[in-house]
Amino acid sequence: MSAPILAATGLTKRFGGLLAVDGVDFEIARGEIVGLIGPNGAGKTTFVDLLTGVQMATSGSIRLGERDATRLSAHERSRLGLARTFQIPRPFQDMTILENVMVGALFGVGGRAVGMEAARRQATDALARAGLGGLADRRTDILTTSGRKRLEIARCLAAQPMLLFLDEPLGGLNATEVNEALDLIRTLRDGGVTIVFIEHIVPAVMSVSDRVFVLAGGRKLAEGKPAEILADGAVRRAYLGDVGGAVRRYRPAATPAGGA
Numbered sequence: 001m002s003a004p005i006l007a008a009t010g011l012t013k014r015f016g017g018l019l020a021v022d023g024v025d026f027e028i029a030r031g032e033i034v035g036l037i038g039p040n041g042a043g044k045t046t047f048v049d050l051l052t053g054v055q056m057a058t059s060g061s062i063r064l065g066e067r068d069a070t071r072l073s074a075h076e077r078s079r080l081g082l083a084r085t086f087q088i089p090r091p092f093q094d095m096t097i098l099e100n101v102m103v104g105a106l107f108g109v110g111g112r113a114v115g116m117e118a119a120r121r122q123a124t125d126a127l128a129r130a131g132l133g134g135l136a137d138r139r140t141d142i143l144t145t146s147g148r149k150r151l152e153i154a155r156c157l158a159a160q161p162m163l164l165f166l167d168e169p170l171g172g173l174n175a176t177e178v179n180e181a182l183d184l185i186r187t188l189r190d191g192g193v194t195i196v197f198i199e200h201i202v203p204a205v206m207s208v209s210d211r212v213f214v215l216a217g218g219r220k221l222a223e224g225k226p227a228e229i230l231a232d233g234a235v236r237r238a239y240l241g242d243v244g245g246a247v248r249r250y251r252p253a254a255t256p257a258g259g260a
């Protein structure tokens with residue numbers, strides 16, 4: 001792997017007697033799409049919380065490029081190029097869709113240097129990239145589940161992230177919407193955003209990921225290319241069952257990584 005843009009070592013989160021994340025090592029290189037899978041309660045969301053600074057690790061360390069990010073706040077990590085969507089989107093209901101996304105621009109890489117006009121431009125661009133271009137002035141309550149997921153992604157894009165974490169971006173979507181969301185994820189990566197993506201729709205994860213990372217009981221169970229993970233006996237016993245054939249339900253990437 002080329003030099004990782006993020007590297008976690010021995011990452012651990014304890015809630016009382018429960019080790020939600022237990023000594024996990026993880027690296028990601030620029031341009032990768034990594035699928036993060038595992039049973040309910042495996043620690044996936046907590047793991048992403050630790051990486052993004054939403055929660056502080058009990059022990060272990062996190063590097064962002066050359067920088068020790070272990071004790072940095074979510075806000076500071078966002079300025080360094082991290083963004084994440086939440087499993088359950090909670091948009092600001094009394095703001096328009098554009099205004100919700102402007103919040104992302106104001107807390108992102110440009111941070112305080114971004115004036116309101118620049119934030120509006122970044123948000124408008126982010127909405128277009130996320131496929132919500134026509135809805136800027138509408139209220140968030142008109143959005144479907146798919147639309148709310150896209151709003152979360154747009155809010156992240158407005159912050160101009162280098163590394164984007166998506167927590168179940170396909171949850172609650174129908175098959176057509178899943179394919180559209182997978183296309184969006186590929187397009188974002190081809191546009192230069194590195195992606196870590198938690199998801200339970202395993203065939204969809206397998207169709208889009210360069211590498212799959214499996215958590216179970218807070219620990220890393222396996223890591224590898226999609227085909228390796230699908231064939232892994234421990235992963236099948238802990239989580240997958242028989243999903244191999246279902247992978248064909250989702251379109252493969254139209255162009256290989258780095259393609260036109």
Ligand SMILES: Nc1ncnc2c1ncn2[C@@H]1O[C@H](COP(=O)(O)OP(=O)(O)OP(=O)(O)O)[C@@H](O)[C@H]1O
Nearest residue numbers: 015018020038039040041042043044045046047087
């Ligand atoms: N704030 C908290 N306080 C106490 N326990 C927590 C807290 N957050 C998560 N947990 C516990 O930590 C474990 C991991 O939870 P987490 O939400 O990270 O799992 P997950 O893999 O994201 O699950 P799911 O697939 O259901 O979203 C679970 O046992 C959960 O109950």
Ligand SMILES: [Mg+2]
Nearest residue numbers: 044045046087
């Ligand atoms: Mg979760």
